[in-house]
Amino acid sequence: MNHSGLLTFSILLVGTSATLAKPPLSGGGTSIVISKFQADSRGLFSLPAPNLSLSRRDNFFIGDSFFRGAWVTAPATTAARDGLGPIFNTNSCQTCHIKDGRGHPPDAGEEMISTLVRISVPDPEGTESEDLVHSGVTPHPIYGDQIQNRAVLGYAPEASVTYTWEELPGRFSDGQTFSLRRPRLVVKDPGYGAFGDKTRFSPRVAPTMIGVGLLDAIRAADLEGLADPDDRDGDGISGRLNQVWDVAKGAVAPGRFGWKAEQPNVRQQVAAAFLGDIGITTPMFPEMFLTDPLKSLRELPDGGRPEVGDKILDFVTFYSKTLAVPAQRSHDNPAVVAGRGHFLEARCHTCHVETFTTGEDAAFPELSGQEIHPYTDLLLHDLGEGLADNRPVHSADGREWRTAPLWGIGLAALVNQNPNFLHDGRARTLEEAILWHGGEAEASRNAYERMSPEERRRLITFLDSL
Numbered sequence: 400m401n402h403s404g405l406l407t408f409s410i411l412l413v414g415t416s417a418t419l420a421k422p423p424l425s426g427g428g429t430s431i432v433i434s435k436f437q438a439d440s441r442g443l444f445s446l447p448a449p450n451l452s453l454s455r456r457d458n459f460f461i462g463d464s465f466f467r468g469a470w471v472t473a474p475a476t477t478a479a480r481d482g483l484g485p486i487f488n489t490n491s492c493q494t495c496h497i498k499d500g501r502g503h504p505p506d507a508g509e510e511m512i513s514t515l516v517r518i519s520v521p522d523p524e525g526t527e528s529e530d531l532v533h534s535g536v537t538p539h540p541i542y543g544d545q546i547q548n549r550a551v552l553g554y555a556p557e558a559s560v561t562y563t564w565e566e567l568p569g570r571f572s573d574g575q576t577f578s579l580r581r582p583r584l585v586v587k588d589p590g591y592g593a594f595g596d597k598t599r600f601s602p603r604v605a606p607t608m609i610g611v612g613l614l615d616a617i618r619a620a621d622l623e624g625l626a627d628p629d630d631r632d633g634d635g636i637s638g639r640l641n642q643v644w645d646v647a648k649g650a651v652a653p654g655r656f657g658w659k660a661e662q663p664n665v666r667q668q669v670a671a672a673f674l675g676d677i678g679i680t681t682p683m684f685p686e687m688f689l690t691d692p693l694k695s696l697r698e699l700p701d702g703g704r705p706e707v708g709d710k711i712l713d714f715v716t717f718y719s720k721t722l723a724v725p726a727q728r729s730h731d732n733p734a735v736v737a738g739r740g741h742f743l744e745a746r747c748h749t750c751h752v753e754t755f756t757t758g759e760d761a762a763f764p765e766l767s768g769q770e771i772h773p774y775t776d777l778l779l780h781d782l783g784e785g786l787a788d789n790r791p792v793h794s795a796d797g798r799e800w801r802t803a804p805l806w807g808i809g810l811a812a813l814v815n816q817n818p819n820f821l822h823d824g825r826a827r828t829l830e831e832a833i834l835w836h837g838g839e840a841e842a843s844r845n846a847y848e849r850m851s852p853e854e855r856r857r858l859i860t861f862l863d864s865l
Contacts, residue, residue, distance in 0.1 A: 783837020
C-alpha cells in the first residue's frame with residue numbers, strides 16, 4: 400500500500416513554508432511536521448523520511464513490503480517469502496512492531512503476540528565460552544536464548560507463555576493515590592524438555608521503530624563522552640555503554656539497540672530479529688539454534704540457505720533506518736514549556752539527553768550531520784530492583800537497561816491505541832513509567848512524586864508533545 404494513502408491529514412515536510420514557527424525537528428531532516436490530526440492517522444510512524452530522493456524511496460517501499468509481509472512455511476510458490484520457522488514467535492516484523500510502533504503486552508492468560516521472552520542460564524564460573532562472547536549470554540541447553548511459542552503445523556512450540564498481573568497501590572507526597580501493575584510470567588507446556596530452575600526469563604515488548612537509523616549514526620565518541628561508569632562527577636548517574644559482539648566486524652563494539660543495548664547496529668538487529676522472532680536465516684545468522692531435543696525439526700524443508708540473502712536484508716535495514724520522525728508538537732504551548740522546566744528540574748535529562756548531531760555515513764547521507772532530539776544517551780543505567788530482570792547480557796547486568804528514546808512517545812496512543820511503556824509493557828501511562836524508575840533514576844522519580852498535581856500534569860504534557 401502506498402503510504403500517502405494511509406494519512407488524510409496535512410503534513411508539512413521540512414523545507415516547505417509554514418505560517419507558524421517551526422517546532423523542534425526531532426529527527427532533523429528526516430522529520431515530519433504534523434499540522435492536523437484525524438481519526439485515521441495511525442500511519443504516523445510508517446512514513447519515509449522526507450529528505451529521501453525519489454530513487455531512494457523505491458528502496459524504502461521495497462523494504463516496507465518485506466517488513467509488513469507475512470512469511471510462509473517452505474516450500475512455497477512465493478520463494479522470496481518462505482522459510483518461516485520451524486519454530487518462531489511471529490510471521491512478520493509488523494506483527495510485533497505494530498504500525499512501526501510498540502508491541503502490546505498480553506492480557507492476563509492471553510498468549511503473547513508482540514511480546515517475547517529472552518532466556519539464558521548462569522555462565523559456569525570461570526569460563527569464557529564462544530556463546531557468551533558472541534550472544535552475551537549462556538544459552539539454555541535446549542531452548543537457546545529465546546522462547547519460540549509457535550511452530551509450523553504438526554510440531555510443538557517450545558512453550559506456552561502468558562502473563563498474570565498484580566496491582567501495587569502507591570501514594571504521592573500530596574496524598575493522591577496511584578496504582579502500578581507488575582507482570583508475572585507464566586511459562587508452561589515445554590515442548591522439548593524441562594526448563595530447569597536455573598533458567599533466567601526476561602519478557603520484552605517490541606519497541607518503536609522510528610529514528611533507529613539516526614541513533615545508529617551518532618558517533619561512538621559522543622556516547623563514550625556521556626558515559627561515567629564510576630560516577631566520577633558524583634551526580635549519582637553512572638551510565639555506561641554495553642560492549643557487544645559485532646558479527647560483521649568480528650569484534651566487540653558499543654551496543655545501541657535492544658532493551659539492554661545488546662545489538663551494535665540496525666542491520667544486525669534486523670538479522671537477529673529475522674532469526675529469533677520469525678525463524679528466518681540470513682548471511683549474518685545462517686543457522687537456527689536447534690539442539691538435539693529439537694532434532695525432529697532439522698529435517699523440515701527450509702526456504703534456502705540462507706532463507707534471506709543480503710539484498711532483502713539490506714532493503715529491510717534501509718526501511719528501518721529511514722522512517723520519518725515526527726517533530727515535536729505544541730512546543731510553544733505554555734504547559735509544554737513549563738513541563739520541560741519540570742523535566743529539567745527533576746534531572747530527567749541527565750539520562751534522556753535531548754540533542755546530538757549525527758556523524759557522516761556515505762551510505763546514508765540523509766542521516767548524516769543531522770541535529771536530532773531523541774532524549775536518550777543509549778547508555779545502560781541501573782533502574783533499581785523493581786525493574787530488574789536479573790538476566791545479564793554482555794556487560795549489562797540484571798538491573799541495567801538502555802535509556803529509551805522519548806521522541807514520538809506522545810503519539811503512542813494514536814499509533815498503537817493500547818499504549819504501554821517499559822521493557823515488559825507494564826506501564827499503562829507515562830506517569831506509571833516514571834513511577835517505576837529506581838536505582839540511578841530514584842532521585843528523579845522522587846522529585847516527580849513531590850510535585851503538585853498541576854506540575855505533574857505539565858511534565859506529562861511536555862512528554863506528550865515529543
